[in-house]
Amino acid sequence: NGEEEILYNGELSNVQAIQNASNAYVYGFEFGLEAFLSDNFSILSNLTLTEGMEEDENGNDTPARHVPPTFGDFHLIWRNQRLKTDLFLNYNGQISFNDLAISEINKSxxxxxxxxxxxxxxSWYTLNLRSQYQIANPLKITFAIENITNQRYRPYSSGIAATGINFVLGLSFRF
Known part of the structure; x- marks a missing residue:
């Protein structure tokens, strides 16, 4: 009933509600490229562009919550019968202060x-290297170095800093 506080089980409590915007518009484009330059060498890339607006309580359009910035990846892949090596870049664009949703501005x-x-x-990027080697038909080893340049970054709206340089070693056996 529009009250800011309510008496609940004998205790005065604040009234809080998560409310969705009355209207929101999210639109975007995704572009992909896969180019085979030779029998062993290829390029793979993806780019996603999204925008979003929502209507505030006064009927004004404002930036929508949780619409990610431009993001994508770019891969240089070399492979032969047993070895596959992938040098790749993951990247995220910037969202300026003026383009942040009002609810996000309050989470400084x-x-x-x-x-x-x-x-x-x-904005941020990571440079990564992943390699797989087929030891035998059912046995494969994988090695990766992630975030080679040891960038400090946070995925948009997560509030959690991602890992620095990271080493991955895996062994898979398929029956």
């Missing part, structure tokens, strides 16, 4: 600060 603790001290989501 999960974002970087721009030159004016305002929260924003900076």
């Amino acid at each position: 603790y999960i974002y970087a600060k721009d030159a004016d001290g305002n929260p924003y989501s900076p």
Whole structure:
């Protein structure tokens, strides 16, 4: 009934509600490329562009919550009969302070600060190398180095810093 507080089980409590926007518009494009340059060498790339607006309580369009920035990947792949090596870049675009949703501006603790001290989501990239070697028909070993340049970054709106340089070793056996 529009009250800010309510008496519940004898205790005065604040009324809180998660409410969706009355209207929201999300649109975007995804582009992909797969090019085979030779029998052993190929390029694979994906790019996703999204935008979103939602209507606030006054009927004004504002940036929508949780619409990710531009993101994508770019792979240089070399393979022969037993070995596959993939050098790839993962990247994310920036969301400036003016393009953050109002609800995200209030969560300044999960974002970087721009030159004016305002929260924003900076762009980032990681350079990675993954290799697989087929030892025998059912046995494969995988080795990867992720985030080779040891970038400090946070995936958009997560509030959690991703890992630095990371080494992965795996062994798979298929029956």
